[in-house]
Amino acid sequence: MKILGIDPGSRACGYGLVLFEAGRVSPIAFGVWRGTTGPLSRRLEVLFARTEQFLAESRPDAVAFETVFSGKSAASAAALSHARGVVLLAAARAGLPTFEYEPLTIKKTITGYGRAEKPQVREMVRSLLSTGDAAIPLDAADALATAICHCHHATAPTFDGHASAC
Numbered sequence: 001m002k003i004l005g006i007d008p009g010s011r012a013c014g015y016g017l018v019l020f021e022a023g024r025v026s027p028i029a030f031g032v033w034r035g036t037t038g039p040l041s042r043r044l045e046v047l048f049a050r051t052e053q054f055l056a057e058s059r060p061d062a063v064a065f066e067t068v069f070s071g072k073s074a075a076s077a078a079a080l081s082h083a084r085g086v087v088l089l090a091a092a093r094a095g096l097p098t099f100e101y102e103p104l105t106i107k108k109t110i111t112g113y114g115r116a117e118k119p120q121v122r123e124m125v126r127s128l129l130s131t132g133d134a135a136i137p138l139d140a141a142d143a144l145a146t147a148i149c150h151c152h153h154a155t156a157p158t159f160d161g162h163a164s165a166c
Contacts, residue, residue: 004060005147014139051090064150
């Protein structure tokens with residue numbers, strides 16, 4: 001099963017596609033979509049288009065997201081929510097099940113510690129995926145961590161209330 005993890009943002013959106021097969025997780029693709037400059041509406045339009053294109057090309061079986069972190073400023077949380085919304089819309093239009101995980105759950109699943117810092121998460125993602133010294137941007141590492149987390153919690157409910165198993 002192919003799982004796409006997303007670390008949404010209106011200026012930088014991390015993505016990580018993994019293959020979960022026979023209890024093993026392997027990386028397929030990862031990176032960061034950088035938004036354009038300008039108004040939020042234009043950045044969201046670009047993010048939506050990139051997400052739709054990637055979903056059509058990669059054909060994942062499910063998409064996993066991190067919940068909005070409430071410790072951010074109201075403006076940051078709003079922009080993040082808008083970015084999540086357009087990525088969720090792209091996944092819905094592609095007919096894909098979507099899953100959501102708390103940041104503490106993702107970090108604990110990946111590192112064993114729910115308050116791990118981004119560099120620690122990246123190092124564990126490298127180790128779990130056997131990528132060696134591959135240059136993995138922090139946003140992409142967070143997205144890969146989210147996808148890996150889904151593989152470990154594959155019976156969590158989707159946004160539409162259904163459950164799926166890897």
